[in-house]
Structures are given as C-alpha cells and as structure tokens.
Amino acid sequence: MAKNKTVFVCQNCGAESAKWIGRCPSCREWNSYHEEIIPGSAARETSALLTREKRKPEKLDDIRSDEFSRQKSGIAELDRILGGGIVSGSLILLGGEPGVGKSTLALQIALALKDKKILYISGEESEEQISLRAGRMKKSNPECYILSETELEKILVHTDNLKPSLIIVDSIQTISTSALESSAGTVSQVRECAAQLLKYSKISGIPVFLIGHITKDGTLAGPKVLEHIVDVVLYFEGDNNFVYRILRSVKNRFGSTAEIGIFEMIDKGLREVANPSELFINQHDEILSGIAIAATVDGLRPFLIETQALVSTAVYGTPQRSSTGFDTRRLNMLLAVLEKRAGFKLGVKDVFLNIAGGIKVSDPAIDLAILASVLSSNLDIPIGRDVCFAGEAGLSGEIRPVSRIEQRIREASKMGFKSIYISKFHRNLDTGGLDIKVTPVGKIEHLVRSLFA
Numbered sequence: 001m002a003k004n005k006t007v008f009v010c011q012n013c014g015a016e017s018a019k020w021i022g023r024c025p026s027c028r029e030w031n032s033y034h035e036e037i038i039p040g041s042a043a044r045e046t047s048a049l050l051t052r053e054k055r056k057p058e059k060l061d062d063i064r065s066d067e068f069s070r071q072k073s074g075i076a077e078l079d080r081i082l083g084g085g086i087v088s089g090s091l092i093l094l095g096g097e098p099g100v101g102k103s104t105l106a107l108q109i110a111l112a113l114k115d116k117k118i119l120y121i122s123g124e125e126s127e128e129q130i131s132l133r134a135g136r137m138k139k140s141n142p143e144c145y146i147l148s149e150t151e152l153e154k155i156l157v158h159t160d161n162l163k164p165s166l167i168i169v170d171s172i173q174t175i176s177t178s179a180l181e182s183s184a185g186t187v188s189q190v191r192e193c194a195a196q197l198l199k200y201s202k203i204s205g206i207p208v209f210l211i212g213h214i215t216k217d218g219t220l221a222g223p224k225v226l227e228h229i230v231d232v233v234l235y236f237e238g239d240n241n242f243v244y245r246i247l248r249s250v251k252n253r254f255g256s257t258a259e260i261g262i263f264e265m266i267d268k269g270l271r272e273v274a275n276p277s278e279l280f281i282n283q284h285d286e287i288l289s290g291i292a293i294a295a296t297v298d299g300l301r302p303f304l305i306e307t308q309a310l311v312s313t314a315v316y317g318t319p320q321r322s323s324t325g326f327d328t329r330r331l332n333m334l335l336a337v338l339e340k341r342a343g344f345k346l347g348v349k350d351v352f353l354n355i356a357g358g359i360k361v362s363d364p365a366i367d368l369a370i371l372a373s374v375l376s377s378n379l380d381i382p383i384g385r386d387v388c389f390a391g392e393a394g395l396s397g398e399i400r401p402v403s404r405i406e407q408r409i410r411e412a413s414k415m416g417f418k419s420i421y422i423s424k425f426h427r428n429l430d431t432g433g434l435d436i437k438v439t440p441v442g443k444i445e446h447l448v449r450s451l452f453a
Helices: 076-082 102-112 127-137 152-162 187-204 223-230 276-280 328-341 364-379 406-416 444-452
Strands: 005-010 033-037 093-096 117-122 145-146 166-170 208-212 231-236 243-251 262-264 267-271 291-298 301-313 321-324 347-355 387-389 417-422 437-439
Touching: 005 187, 033 243, 076 262, 093 102, 093 187, 093 223, 102 117, 102 127, 102 166, 102 208, 102 267, 117 127, 117 152, 117 321, 127 145, 152 187, 166 187, 187 208, 187 223, 276 301, 291 364, 291 406, 301 364, 321 328, 328 347, 328 364, 328 444, 347 364, 364 387, 364 417, 364 444, 387 444, 406 417, 417 444, 437 444
Parallel strands: 093 208, 093 231, 117 145, 117 166, 166 208, 291 387, 321 347, 387 417, 417 437
Antiparallel strands: 005 033, 231 243, 243 262, 262 267, 291 301, 301 347
C-alpha cells in the first residue's frame, strides 16, 4: 500500500512545493502555501459509480452528434449565451460576486425545467432555506429534488439512484472527497471534485452546473485548471446597489463568447430583460441639457444607453473630473480634445459624467455621445430626444468609424429615433427600409455646428 505524502500547495494558483515558501514564485502572492496530504494510489482509486465499460476509438464520421442535443433551460437569456441551450454531458461553471444572484439564477433554472428531473445540491444552505427562496419566487417544480450535502461520494450515490436530467452544485468550494485529507475549498479538493464530476457528466450524459466563488481580485477561486476542465465559464456581474445584472460567457466550447444576458433583480428573483434599451433610456417630462443617447454594442448585442454630463464652474479652485460607469482617464482625454480641437475652455470647470443604469461601458463608440452631452451641458442647450450617437473620437479631433454600425442603426430605428450621428468614414452602409436619418460627421467641429448652430 502506497504511503501518503505531504506537499505544500499555493491556494491562489495551485503551484506545489516540497517545503513551505513565504512568497509563491508563480503568482507572487504572500503566505498562500498550505500543507496538504496527497494520498497514495490505493486511496485515489476511481469510485465504483464512475466505472463503466471501456470505450474504444471510433471514426469521426460514425459519431452521431445528435446524441448530445441541446435542451432549453426555460430562461431565454441563458439559452442564448450557451449557444441555444444546455448541451448534454456538459460541465458549466458560474461565478460571481457574493450576493449578485448566482444561487437565485441556479434555483430559477431548476424551477423552470418543469418536465425534467432536477437535482439541486447545496453545500451552503439547508433544504428549508432553499424552500423559502423558492416560495419567494412564486414558482414550483414537482420534479425538483433538493439535497443538502457536501461529501462527493454521497452525492454520486444519490445522483446514480435518482438519474436526474440536470445537476446543480452550489458551490464547488464546499464539496469535498474522502480520497483527500485536506479541507473543502482547498486547491486539491476543488480540482479533484471537479474532475470526478466532469467524468461522471461525460459518462452519464447529464449536464452539471457548478457555482464557484471568486477571489478579491475578481477571478474564480481555486486552481486555474478548474476553468480548463469545464466546458463553459459564465460570469455573473453586477452591483448590490443596482438592480441590473449582466451574465457573460468567457469560455464556451459549444457556442460564441460574444453574447451577454441582462437580468433585473426584483423581489421575486431575476427577471429577464429582453429589450435593454428601454431600461437604460430614462423617460423625462421635459427636455434637459447634458443628456445624449449612445448606440453601443456589448458582444453581439446592440442597445441604447443614456449618458449624463454636468459641467459647472469650479468652486473649490481645482477642477474636478468624476465619472461613473466610464473610464475617468478616457474622459480626461476627450475633454482635452474638446479644448484643443473645438476651442471650449473646460480646464477651469468641473465635469461630472454618469452612465445611466449603473452599468460600465468600455465600447469606444460611446465617445461621440459623451462629447455631445458635455457640450450640451456646457452650452446649456438640450439635445433632441430622437437623436443618438455612435462614433469614436481621435486625438486630432476626427470622428472614427466603429464596428457593427448597421446593427446600431437598426436598434436606434427600432427604438423610434429619427436621427443618428456617425463617422463619415463608414463605407457601403445598408440602411434601406429604415425610418431614420443618418448624419455623417468627420470632425468634432462639424458635430458642434450641426447640433448647436
């Protein structure tokens, strides 16, 4: 019988060392090495539940891909991100900040699949707590089974007896296997439990959802190999101070990673936002200055968003520059371009910028809307409600073209906008049949003359 050995493992990156080290040479993290016991080969034998008849090599042309067809989750936003539905035998990892709604989304998936047998495994909550959350959602599923368990071997026994259509594990950091003597949540436990769940999923064809914790720097807790093991990695983003949540795919073996899903947190759980443009455009009783609408794209999804600017005289001597939802350094660059190329003296004024809805935007096409909102507030001249913008600003004052401009124009036309300002350097635009006026501008001074002449 092989003897157990001890090894020191970095809990941040998974690097191993024969002795304790104060600072990890791989990730440069201090005091991250912890001693773990690595069992011998006899203790790491594969569970009998995972033992099946041996497979043999098959020709690619003889493999039927329809055996791994997709099943709808009942949540349209999630299905679009996954590429059309949940693939049989897939392992999906969902990560996010504490309190963002990971467990709520997982429970809604379990309750939405009414014609499927679902096993929801919780290592953090009791059955009664999950029942209370399900009652708050006003939804039910007679085929949804709840199991509060943290030992992997017992979980596999229940799974093999129940044979569900979907398994949800909340969370992978709370699950441990008796094959390892380290505590739950360590690098070894997370890696071993994820590997065994992956093997069970591939053999049985049952898709598995894993909920993962994230570290203080925003990355998934545990070894990096965890993201390599799974088929799909989803990040649930949002702020507890705002009601909107964004679901992104950073890895997807069965579809595109360019899609996003938008949800709204309400008292009954998460509500899908089918048309985000309606949420991110505020309705005002009167036309106000300092407001401009940007036609932006996140991934493959176009939507309109409201930018709000306030320009006022600096009262405290040193002018302030503040932005919410937009890079402050890029805001300073745009203000310098306005002062140098358009002649507006903004160096002695306070400038505040806000992206409505509390979301963060990194699309460079929002530059034109920010310039318009700052100019509108500085001149105290409002911009029409039916005007939107899509263009990137260069340091020489030119308006540069942006990607997917036709999608942006179609989204603006669908939302009822009558005019959109874009770069004049776009070529071969196809806007036939759209009830919207496209106004091309080449430089910032052209935008100023067109809007505030």
